[in-house]
Amino acid sequence: MLNVLLANLPLLLKGAVVTLYLSAASAALAAVIGVAVALLQLYGDPVTRAAAHVYLYVMRGVPLLVLLFAMYYMLPYTGIDVGATAGGIIVIALYFGAFMAEVFRAAILSVPRGQWDAARALGMYGRLLMLIVVVPQALRIAGPPFVNTCIMLVKGTSLVSIVGLWEVTMAGRQIVERTLAPFQVFGGVAAVYFVICYCLSRYGRWLEKRVSYVH
Amino acid sequence: MVAVRGVSKWFGAHQVLKDVSLDVAAGEVVAVIGPSGSGKTTLLRCVNLLEDFQQGEIRVDGEAVGYAGAGAARRRLPERVIARTRSQVGMVFQSFNLFPHMTVLKNVMVAPVRVKKMPEAEARASAVRLLERVGLADKLDAYPARLSGGQQQRVAIARALAMQPKVILLDEITSALDPELVGEVLAVIRQLARDGMTMMIVTHEMQFAREVAQKVVFMDGGAMIEQGPPRALFADPRTERLQAFLKRFREGYQL
Numbered sequence: 001m002l003n004v005l006l007a008n009l010p011l012l013l014k015g016a017v018v019t020l021y022l023s024a025a026s027a028a029l030a031a032v033i034g035v036a037v038a039l040l041q042l043y044g045d046p047v048t049r050a051a052a053h054v055y056l057y058v059m060r061g062v063p064l065l066v067l068l069f070a071m072y073y074m075l076p077y078t079g080i081d082v083g084a085t086a087g088g089i090i091v092i093a094l095y096f097g098a099f100m101a102e103v104f105r106a107a108i109l110s111v112p113r114g115q116w117d118a119a120r121a122l123g124m125y126g127r128l129l130m131l132i133v134v135v136p137q138a139l140r141i142a143g144p145p146f147v148n149t150c151i152m153l154v155k156g157t158s159l160v161s162i163v164g165l166w167e168v169t170m171a172g173r174q175i176v177e178r179t180l181a182p183f184q185v186f187g188g189v190a191a192v193y194f195v196i197c198y199c200l201s202r203y204g205r206w207l208e209k210r211v212s213y214v215h
Numbered sequence: 216m217v218a219v220r221g222v223s224k225w226f227g228a229h230q231v232l233k234d235v236s237l238d239v240a241a242g243e244v245v246a247v248i249g250p251s252g253s254g255k256t257t258l259l260r261c262v263n264l265l266e267d268f269q270q271g272e273i274r275v276d277g278e279a280v281g282y283a284g285a286g287a288a289r290r291r292l293p294e295r296v297i298a299r300t301r302s303q304v305g306m307v308f309q310s311f312n313l314f315p316h317m318t319v320l321k322n323v324m325v326a327p328v329r330v331k332k333m334p335e336a337e338a339r340a341s342a343v344r345l346l347e348r349v350g351l352a353d354k355l356d357a358y359p360a361r362l363s364g365g366q367q368q369r370v371a372i373a374r375a376l377a378m379q380p381k382v383i384l385l386d387e388i389t390s391a392l393d394p395e396l397v398g399e400v401l402a403v404i405r406q407l408a409r410d411g412m413t414m415m416i417v418t419h420e421m422q423f424a425r426e427v428a429q430k431v432v433f434m435d436g437g438a439m440i441e442q443g444p445p446r447a448l449f450a451d452p453r454t455e456r457l458q459a460f461l462k463r464f465r466e467g468y469q470l
Binding site for chain 2: 114115117119120122123125128132140213
């Protein structure tokens with residue numbers, strides 16, 4: 001029964017590596033976008049604030065799959081072509097960046113007022129106040145929802161297979177076409193996602209404990 | 216050292232400070248008392264501009280706090296200038312507000328190093344000295360969450376002192392403490408007063424105000440109602456409002 005899976009394991013693992021790479025690249029980009037948009041929303045001028053709002057509502061209001069279709073079928077008509085892999089990473093990062101922006105914005109807002117007061121009373125302001133007092137506390141608050149968003153992102157990368165990007169889900173589909181053994185093969189694909197996401201959750205928990213205030 | 220002149224503040228249409236004037240001489244301890252909502256905490260927070268005020272002027276050691284010009288030309292000073300003023304005015308809060316992600320030592324060192332650009336070694340030595348002074352030499356590497364309220368508040372006092380401020384503002388610093396921890400914090404303040412630290416104290420501890428302050432100011436409804444030396448003020452309140460306040464207060468204690 002499992003022979004099919006074993007025989008195709010190398011291909012599946014190769015797909016897993018691509019999925020990992022897609023996830024890591026788009027998560028990193030999404031985090032950068034998230035921080036930037038959160039800061040624009042909180043401290044930007046009215047114009048950048050409005051732009052950030054439009055971005056957030058579009059990304060949160062349109063399904064990832066539709067965004068991917070837009071990227072792959074519509075963008076080439078405009079003459080912009082960034083290539084399949086880069087395109088996939090950018091769309092995923094833009095989509096999850098909106099969710100991360102909300103994670104970071106909420107985290108900054110949850111740093112208690114008294115912390116700002118204390119920092120200001122000591123003569124801190126602007127970037128110094130943010131870096132020394134607000135960001136370290138906001139990151140701790142953002143940790144769990146950030147990991148959560150990363151897990152959604154890892155699973156979201158499976159959608160790029162529909163627009164032709166080769167990763168673990170696509171690898172699975174190819175193997176099934178050849179072997180006609182969907183149960184075993186997609187079981188293997190599911191296991192790949194499960195392992196990645198499980199490791200992420202455990203790492204998140206570990207990190208949470210490590211940076212908690214009580215030592 | 217601190218001169219408050221005709222300060223008024225509004226939250227929307229509601230006036231929370233009404234033409235308040237007040238002086239704190241160098242080395243003097245001034246206690247501000249009054250019922251909750253009387254504006255005493257707001258006044259204190261105006262002195263280092265944690266709260267804006269719309270009229271009047273506050274000077275610390277001769278320097279205008281927060282605003283330049285008067286009337287239509289009145290404008291808020293740039294954040295950099297305001298921050299510099301704040302760095303010369305210490306503040307201790309009701310809820311301690313220690314930085315939870317830093318050790319006790321780091322809490323006390325961080326502002327001298329990052330704001331005053333004091334060399335790390337010097338800041339460390341001074342922080343250790345201050346923490347010894349407030350009786351916490353054995354807690355240098357502890358995180359605030361591991362300390363009692365009284366210990367946290369003593370760290371907060373050391374943190375304020377580390378900037379070598381010209382004046383310290385104390386905002387109901389014992390109100391969040393368990394009764395048995397109040398004493399240890401007040402002892403530190405008593406010692407500071409003896410050392411000649413200029414302080415403005417908002418407090419509900421009348422006994423303490425009477426003992427440690429050279430001047431007591433009574434506020435009610437956002438206005439300064441009466442001020443004077445504690446003995447005279449408590450023994451012989453001239454205004455009805457202070458009489459009523461002290462009466463309520465004494466009754467509260469007899470219950």
